[in-house]
Amino acid sequence: MGLSQFEYKRKSYIQIGEIYFWTATINKWQQLLRKDKYKNVVISSLKYLSNASKVDVFAFVIMPNHIHLIWRINEQNGKETAQASFLKYTAHEFKKMLKKENTDRLSKYAINAANKKYEFWQRNSLAVHLYGNDIAYQKLDYLHSNPLAEHWQLASDPCEYEYSTAKLYEMGINSFSFIKDLRNEY
Numbered sequence: 001m002g003l004s005q006f007e008y009k010r011k012s013y014i015q016i017g018e019i020y021f022w023t024a025t026i027n028k029w030q031q032l033l034r035k036d037k038y039k040n041v042v043i044s045s046l047k048y049l050s051n052a053s054k055v056d057v058f059a060f061v062i063m064p065n066h067i068h069l070i071w072r073i074n075e076q077n078g079k080e081t082a083q084a085s086f087l088k089y090t091a092h093e094f095k096k097m098l099k100k101e102n103t104d105r106l107s108k109y110a111i112n113a114a115n116k117k118y119e120f121w122q123r124n125s126l127a128v129h130l131y132g133n134d135i136a137y138q139k140l141d142y143l144h145s146n147p148l149a150e151h152w153q154l155a156s157d158p159c160e161y162e163y164s165t166a167k168l169y170e171m172g173i174n175s176f177s178f179i180k181d182l183r184n185e186y
Contacts, residue, residue: 014073014083014127019058019185021139022069023126024087027109027119031064032094039163041093042067043176045086050178054082058182061143062163063152068143070130070182083125091120133186140169140182 014020026032033039039062046069049055054077059070077085095118098106109118130136147154147161158166167173168181 014081015129016073016075019070019072019130019136019182021126021128021130021136021143022071022083023066024069025066025122025125027122029065030108032120033062033067034064036163037097038094041090041097043163045089045093047176047178048089049077049082049086052077054085056180057176057178058180058185059140059143059165059169060163060179061146061161061165063146063154068139068146070136070139070143087121087125091118094120136182136186144169 014022033042042060042062046055046057046060050057053074055074056072057069058072059068061068073082076082080088095106095109098109106118109120111117111119113119128135128139130139144158144164144166146152147164148156148158155161158164159170162175165174165176165179167175168179169183174181
């Protein structure tokens with residue numbers, strides 16, 4: 001059965017060599033990424049993929065239950081896409097961490113599937129192709145403003161939020177060695 005005209009299907013396809021705004025959400029919108037150690041897993045994976053030249057990361061924000069990135073996939077990571085490697089690696093790390101510290105919390109990610117017992121990321125991440133500087137800078141502003149949203153109130157200024165690239169774009173301070181400046185692309 002096909003989608004009706006009112007149903008929305010997220011686009012998750014990414015073409016190699018193009019820049020995308022990409023959103024991945026924790027399963028059931030749970031706030032797994034509230035603690036810094038989980039955010040650091042995300043950063044570690046992005047750094048690894050960037051240092052291996054699989055991706056170029058231009059901007060990110062890590063929220064309690066989702067992440068936004070502006071990135072370019074440069075090549076496959078072995079047999080899988082770089083974004084699949086990112087999701088897989090972070091999921092494995094989350095599982096290890098939760099097994100150590102809180103098995104009750106781990107059970108909230110349990111699923112009934114033949115190929116895995118847990119699912120940390122929702123399927124069908126959103127990918128928006130940034131075909132020009134207008135849309136790119138609009139998404140960059142949106143991404144950096146996310147921590148200020150009324151329902152989050154994680155900071156009063158984008159540069160105050162540590163798990164974001166806002167300082168690079170607002171103050172010229174690159175806190176993450178693997179980040180490339182989007183302004184050099186458009």
